[in-house]
Amino acid sequence: MSKRKVYKRYFLTSESVTEGHPDKVADLISDTILDECLKQDKNSRVAVETMLSGNKVFVAGEITSNAIIDIENIVRNTLEQVGYDDENTTMDYRTCEIEQCIKQQSNDIAMGIDKGGAGDQGIMFGFACDETEEFMPYPITVAHKITQRLAEVRKTGEIDYLKSDGKAQVTVEYINNCPIRIDSILISTQHLENVDISVLQMDLINKVIAHVVEADMVDLETKLFINPTGRFVIGGAIGDTGLTGRKIICDTYGGYSRHGGGAFSGKDGTKVDRSASYMARHIAKNVVANGMARRCEIQLSYGIGMQLPISIYINCFGTNTIPEHFIIRAIKQRFDLTPAGIIEYLKLQEPIYSKTTNYGHFGREGFTWEKIVQM
DSSP states (O other): OOOOOOOOEEEEEEEEEOTTSHHHHHHHHHHHHHHHHHHHOTTOEEEEEEEEETTEEEEEEEEEOSOOOOHHHHHHHHHHHTTOEETTTTEETTTOEEEEEEEOOOHHHHHHHTTTOBSSOEEEEEEEESSSTTSSOHHHHHHHHHHHHHHHHHHHTTTTTEEEEEEEEEEEEEETTEEEEEEEEEEEEEEOTTOOHHHHHHHHIIIIIHHHSOGGGOOTTOEEEESTTSOOOSOHHHHSOEETTOOHHHHTTTTSSOOOSOOOTTBOTTSHHHHHHHHHHHHHHHHHHTTSOSEEEEEEEEOBTOSSOSEEEEEOTTOOSSOHHHHHHHHHHHOOOSHHHHHHHHTTTSSOGGGGSSSOSSSOTTSGGGOOOOO
């Protein structure tokens, strides 16, 4: 008796946020501080958190480094960069209050890292699939393209009334785990006072959505929601509190795959929350790129002060062309998974982190963990 073919239909939504979203501004400040430390001292140990609310910025955390940095200047320059120049609608980089609480790393943690161990315990996930040329899930890829385009038309003046805060949300219909169409696109973007909502909606359809979304993935039933409240003038830190590490779904796989509990921004490579997540993505991408599977999720777990991972887990969701235990064996033979080995292999002592902050840490060229290698 033949098996009945499984028919699986579902909808999956992913979100991306723009450079002026307060959580992303907090991430960018933290990562810029990290970069400034690494420029002067590649062995800097940094774990910095930033919070924005109203017209005030609070920076806290641990820095152990020979670098001499001006945190207040970094904060103000970063706020200016993202367009926070109005105390009434976003925040004003010129007048905002900046408070700092920076201390050195605990010696209890340092003695484990000094021996090449992990800077914390935790679980980290990496994922890749063949849905896009970036080896990323389709929904988060489209969401990032929309927010990148929002930034582009704002900065070039093509849509000159946009402000820097905003979000994009994309819902994709899947059949048998393949994206077949976009069911809806939701964009909420900050704008200047007295902008006609109908003009804004048409501009975003014609100059943003049509510019980046594939025409064959949109049909007559695709729903477009643009600034559904009709008004988005007050935004940034005036409209919402921003906090480092609160956009980990946007930073990773858009909810398509699992992720670890730790955020990335503001942390140097000894923090496996960041470095092991980058490595897990690198491995998963190469499993798919080398034809071992069409979808691959990897989990690494570490103990504080320990060099080797406690466990390695892989799930190819039945798409693998060779047994998964063979893939794990290949991973162990090919890659050094100690924190020190990961840092050296991915060159994580370079000041590259502020470039990672926006539009996802994965699926973008120019980062070592996105490089395809032979396995």
